[in-house]
Amino acid sequence: MKKLYVFVIMLLMGCSGNPVPKPRGFFRIDLPEKKYTSYDDATCPYRFDIPDYAIVLPDTNRFAEPCWKYVLYPKFRAQLYITYKNLHNDLAAFAEDSRDLVYKHTIKANAIDETVIHTPNKVYGMMYDIGGNAASNFQFYATDSVRHFIRGSLYFNAAPEADSLKPVVDFIKKDVKHLIQTLQWKN
Known part of the structure; x- marks a missing residue:
């Protein structure tokens, strides 16, 4: 009987306080230090820098052309798809195709910011920063x-x-911007 009184008193005292909400917790993502090395495939007419934590592989898709590449970020389960085309007076068509592919993401995107590319290495183009829950968050094209x-x-x-x-x-975007800044054409 004495135990029952103690239990009831403990039960009543335990219920008197206001509930304390628990803060939302997020996983911590450890981002590696940025160190870059030059990527130069002798069979392709371009070279650029990639971070040490990325791997460049050839695109094995059956529609892929020889200088199409994947820049894989295994730690982040991300990949940058790179396609290369030779221009044959088709710059306007290629640029418009790139823009069309970006704007197919408007269904899920809440914003698309365009930034002009112009580097000392004679690289020109456009970067597209796609906001919202779009499948691709960042795209670009670059040309001479x-x-x-x-x-x-x-x-x-x-x-x-x-x-x-x-x-x-945001972390990988810095790498892609560095890739664009270091992109050089091998004529």
Whole structure:
């Protein structure tokens, strides 16, 4: 009987306080230090820098052409698809195709910001920063406007949740911008 009284008193005292909400917790993403090395495939007419934590592989898709590449980010389950085309007075068509592919993401995107590319290495083009839960968060095209055209698009092997992916997207975007700044044409 004495135990019952103690139990009832403890029960009543335990229920008197206000509930304390638990803070939302997120996984911590450890981002590696940025160190770059030059990527130069002798069979392709371009070279650029990639981070040490990325791997470049040839595109094995049956429609792929020889200088199409994947820049894989294994730690982040991400890949940058790079396609290369020789220009034959088709710059306007290639640029418009790139723009069309970007704007197919408007269904899920809440914003698409365009930034002009112009580097000292005679690289010109456009970067597209795609906001929201779009499948691709960042795309670009780069050209010398005479012979070479490269298009890149960043994808993740994960559901496109912008809030969750934002730290990694921002981190990889810096790598892609560095790739563009170091892109050189081999004529």
